[in-house]
Amino acid sequence: MSLSFEKMGLQLELLDAINNLKFNEPTPIQLEAIPSLLAGKNVLGQAQTGTGKTAAFALPMLQQIDPEDRHIQALVLAPTRELAVQVAKATQQMAGNSHVRILPVYGGQSYTIQKKELKRGVEIVVGTPGRMLDLINQGVLDLSHVRYVVLDEADVMLEMGFIDDVDTILAEAPVDRQMALFSATMPRAIRKLADKHMRDIHEIKISPRQVTVAETEQRHYILREENKKDALIRLLEIEAVTSALIFSRTKIRTQELADTLNAMGYKVDALHGDLNQSRREYVMNRFRKGINNILIATDVAARGLDIENVSHVINFDAPADAEDYVHRIGRTGRAGRKGIAITFVTPNERGRFLRIESYIHQSINVANIPTKQQILDYREKQFITRLTDLLGKGNIDAERSIITKLEETSFSMIDITAAAIKLARETENHVVIEEFAEHQSPRKRNSNKKSFSGGKPGSKYNRNNGSESKRSKKSSQRRKGSDELETGMVRLRMNLGNSHGIRPGDVVGAIAGEVGIPGRAIGEINIQNDHTYIDVAEQHASNVLKASTGKYSLRGKPVMLTKDK
């Protein structure tokens, strides 16, 4: 461990814990905040996500706790349940072997458990403002011994509408307590709150330049709005994306993009302000477990999120201001890992982008979206790599025996191999690479196939079996004849349609997810005005019918499926 943590005057047990956590040296915010807080000062810290704020307030807090005194001595207020749990966990780790008890409290959890724990005695309570205030008002959370109060992610609490609750809690805590307030941005309301509740403020601001780290490769692409989706699809294919956070401007755009990508088979979830806490958690859990590896979010929704590190941050819509840019890309390139931050900039957003560059004192490379040919070449290269890998591994005896049979036909070995390759590569074309839209007159643009046609009445989406995606030209030819059911499929009728805002991505996601069947078991989807026909593989049909009796909903409406006669 470097000397710097040791020089701060932290207790031995805390230094041990820091050692166990493998924190070699303090981050800039820790370097400034820890000594001030240990000296009893009130600290107002502005620093982006990922700068190590938890340890900055938790270490001095732990040092000042007396584990023998079973009263609540410190409060930490956090905007969301996830963050409260995360902070409580991190603080417990820093507490090491000491017997400090830390209790997270948040809405949705049973009061009985929280009350029981509070009665047994805890030293530190970490919680969301609403639930904390509830418990204070019920007289079970006693503030009279509180000596240390932390507001973590204060700007998020403001955005989520908790500021009045926070104000009330602060007003009820003893006046001589010490306080630390951390925020990524410093809106006027937060400043006012600090001035009201904190005396002799020691202000710390970690400049964004220290945040945009060398481990993050930053790039931008200049492109027109109508080409963004196709550009994104190309990049997702060619970049080594293990996990991505994609930022979009509005709730609607976020959901639409998620629907589009979902329908193309990407593992995507949308996160926006309309989702309730349990849905947010569900989505975050899927992301953490890797069930989905792409999250599409608005700035506000992403703010309160505990996302450790993603391989890519993609600004599908350029951020409105420079601080948001720094905040967004802070989700990648963490903890010494390499990250990539990509920003789409439309021609008339160039001025805004220049301001971002000047804010971070860095110029960001401009790159070109891979061309269709580059993607096709890339696919070929990938295929050859996979094929030669397999040849190296062997284990292809079963296939050899098929070749023996084929040798008896009149085809040449070259033709047989070529046909086999064609078959093997069919799935590649599930993601169709479109030519970029060139400038078109508005009227022509209406009929442009490339704009994703959401749920137009009568639109059909062929999901599997075969080489074309629902966006390919071939599938529009198939539409006419595809009223017949494919063999092995059963046609079901859903009570919701275009007028309910239903999109193909929703349907697949909801049914496959809720019933627990693979997405590929769902075939053609034909969205009508007030109902939708859905083809489902025979062996799954009865399960789907049993589970789809109004028990789950789509776009807020209960889903009912019946067999189509």
Ligand code: ADP
């Ligand atoms: P913030 O609250 O500013 O977003 P966190 O406190 O959650 O940041 O810390 C982000 C990550 O950095 C965590 O995984 C944490 O364990 C790690 N971390 C914090 N301080 C250090 C340090 N001094 N050295 C190495 N890693 C650290």
Ligand code: MG
């Ligand atoms: Mg934090």
